[in-house]
Amino acid sequence: MAAADSPSAALRRRDLCSRGIRLAGKMRADVVDLLDAYVEQQGLDASASVAAVEGVPLAAVERWDEQTGTQRLLENLAAYRAFRALLAQMLEEQREQLGEADAGLGRALAAVLLQVSAFAYHLEELLRLESRGIPGEEEDGPPPPPRLSRFEQKLRGLGVLRELAHWAVRSERQLAKPSPASGAAPGLAESP
Amino acid sequence: MNVAVFRSMAPVFPKMASPVRSACCVVLAAVVVVYAQRHSQQDSHVQYERVGADVTMKCGSMDWDAAVTWTANGTDIDESHLNGSYLILKNVGLSQSGQYFCYEGSSWHLKYQTNLRVGTPPKEPVLMCRSNNYPKGFYCSWHLPTPTYIPNFFNISVIHGTKDMVCEKDSPPKNRCHIKYLQLFSTVKYKVTLTVTNALGKNFTTLTFDEFAIVKPDPPESVVAKPVPNNPRRLEVSWQNPSSWPDPESFPLKFFLRYRPLILDQWQHVELSDGTSHTITDAYAGKEYIIQVAAKDSDIGTWSDWSVAVHATPWTEEPKHLTTEAQITETTSVSTSSFMAPPTTKICDKGAMVGSGAMAVCWTAGLVVAAYSVLFI
Numbered sequence: 001m002a003a004a005d006s007p008s009a010a011l012r013r014r015d016l017c018s019r020g021i022r023l024a025g026k027m028r029a030d031v032v033d034l035l036d037a038y039v040e041q042q043g044l045d046a047s048a049s050v051a052a053v054e055g056v057p058l059a060a061v062e063r064w065d066e067q068t069g070t071q072r073l074l075e076n077l078a079a080y081r082a083f084r085a086l087l088a089q090m091l092e093e094q095r096e097q098l099g100e101a102d103a104g105l106g107r108a109l110a111a112v113l114l115q116v117s118a119f120a121y122h123l124e125e126l127l128r129l130e131s132r133g134i135p136g137e138e139e140d141g142p143p144p145p146p147r148l149s150r151f152e153q154k155l156r157g158l159g160v161l162r163e164l165a166h167w168a169v170r171s172e173r174q175l176a177k178p179s180p181a182s183g184a185a186p187g188l189a190e191s192p
Numbered sequence: 193m194n195v196a197v198f199r200s201m202a203p204v205f206p207k208m209a210s211p212v213r214s215a216c217c218v219v220l221a222a223v224v225v226v227y228a229q230r231h232s233q234q235d236s237h238v239q240y241e242r243v244g245a246d247v248t249m250k251c252g253s254m255d256w257d258a259a260v261t262w263t264a265n266g267t268d269i270d271e272s273h274l275n276g277s278y279l280i281l282k283n284v285g286l287s288q289s290g291q292y293f294c295y296e297g298s299s300w301h302l303k304y305q306t307n308l309r310v311g312t313p314p315k316e317p318v319l320m321c322r323s324n325n326y327p328k329g330f331y332c333s334w335h336l337p338t339p340t341y342i343p344n345f346f347n348i349s350v351i352h353g354t355k356d357m358v359c360e361k362d363s364p365p366k367n368r369c370h371i372k373y374l375q376l377f378s379t380v381k382y383k384v385t386l387t388v389t390n391a392l393g394k395n396f397t398t399l400t401f402d403e404f405a406i407v408k409p410d411p412p413e414s415v416v417a418k419p420v421p422n423n424p425r426r427l428e429v430s431w432q433n434p435s436s437w438p439d440p441e442s443f444p445l446k447f448f449l450r451y452r453p454l455i456l457d458q459w460q461h462v463e464l465s466d467g468t469s470h471t472i473t474d475a476y477a478g479k480e481y482i483i484q485v486a487a488k489d490s491d492i493g494t495w496s497d498w499s500v501a502v503h504a505t506p507w508t509e510e511p512k513h514l515t516t517e518a519q520i521t522e523t524t525s526v527s528t529s530s531f532m533a534p535p536t537t538k539i540c541d542k543g544a545m546v547g548s549g550a551m552a553v554c555w556t557a558g559l560v561v562a563a564y565s566v567l568f569i
Contacts (some may be wrong), residue, residue: 060377060380
């Protein structure tokens with residue numbers, strides 16, 4: 001593996017960041033479309049407030065630009081791994097409840113799940129470039145969810161998609177933002 | 193007031209003879225004493241009443257049957273408005289605001305004074321919140337849809353989840369305040385409540401919004417449009433990010449450019465995902481254009497207002513000096529080289545021509561135009 005600060009590693013990092021930014025942007029656009037479809041097909045009120053659900057990573061962050069590059073990558077990776085599991089669960093629930101009646105929503109969910117998986121992999125690649133160990137998935141996986149009613153499942157799904165849409169914006173901006181000079185890890189998206 | 197009068201008068205008398213000065217001081221003192229006496233027994237306050245209300249004013253502690261004189265803004269009030277010593281104002285209007293005095297009949301002692309302010313309770317205020325400097329924070333501004341004509345007091349509260357946030361008021365204007373983001377990318381909505389109170393009533397309005405929804409940059413700045421030399425159909429447009437947008441590197445803006453010739457109403461639009469310049473390549477030659485640019489965060493929020501409009505005309509070649517007689521007879525409409533008369537241009541309308549002589553003139557004109565076109569290819 002190339003040293004974290006070698007020119008080739010810097011180029012690779014820059015390339016991964018640029019692609020990551022584009023991936024996050026596309027993911028966000030698709031999640032927003034999915035959110036609109038989800039709200040409509042589940043009969044929900046788009047403006048409804050949803051309480052924070054256990055296991056759904058919150059996008060909100062204080063002093064977002066003061067985190068080191070590595071901290072950002074690790075938090076992002078943990079979040080997208082959690083979303084991967086949550087979306088898989090939503091897809092399963094969707095199939096159980098609606099069968100083929102809502103194939104369009106199912107396909108859209110599956111497409112976003114694929115993007116989330118791809119982005120998580122992307123983040124792992126960036127972490128490898130930083131010569132950082134990739135945390136094991138079992139550490140990040142959400143706890144088994146309690147059995148929820150159908151309506152509670154719908155609300156949780158709304159909360160998951162809303163947080164994911166905000167995470168996508170956060171990830172895009174954090175990949176673009178150079179980390180503070182005092183951070184241990186080199187900044188992301190730096191010029192070689 | 194007494195001291196102020198004397199102090200203000202001092203510069204007037206610096207060089208007067210002392211007996212004259214003494215006499216003036218005595219007169220002034222008398223005036224002050226009378227004034228103090230007249231106002232020593234008064235009640236003085238501000239009284240707020242609604243437009244259309246019926247107002248009854250009592251002359252302080254005077255009995256109903258006491259002889260009194262009421263004045264409003266220095267003018268005696270007609271007795272028809274009196275019920276005994278009470279002043280009755282029916283269906284008050286804004287023009288009846290002012291200073292009201294009540295004097296005891298014979299002594300002209302001032303018995304009562306009030307500043308009547310006629311107004312209305314506040315209607316629901318109009319509140320707007322916007323982030324033009326994301327991710328630093330946002331501001332809220334407000335106004336009343338109709339004036340109340342009396343003083344109003346505004347109180348704003350901002351809640352994010354369960355947390356109260358401080359909205360720092362601008363000193364001018366007073367109807368705006370700023371909030372700094374403590375968190376970013378939050379899905380928890382903000383709730384802003386504005387309450388307006390005056391002496392006649394109270395009203396409020398509430399806004400609830402998502403952090404991303406209120407993001408709206410200021411328009412792009414320093415928009416410049418220039419012709420491109422030797423390109424009669426191009427205009428080069430450039431602009432800058434709004435100076436209020438604090439971090440365009442992490443929060444890049446995209447832009448929307450619109451342009452049209454002044455002679456047409458329909459705009460053409462171009463959306464640009466990056467960069468702060470664009471070359472228009474389909475401008476009509478020789479026509480003056482109006483151009484504007486708007487900005488938006490690349491992912492969130494809404495478009496800015498349009499920038500200040502700029503005008504530009506594409507490059508045209510300087511008209512060359514015509515030396516031959518045939519060239520002198522050419523019409524002025526072909527004086528610019530950007531216009532190339534196509535070979536099929538109708539100079540002559542056969543329907544308008546009468547007789548063979550007219551046809552000969554037509555052919556001559558056609559030859560002249562063809563010669564001119566060849567010269568300028």
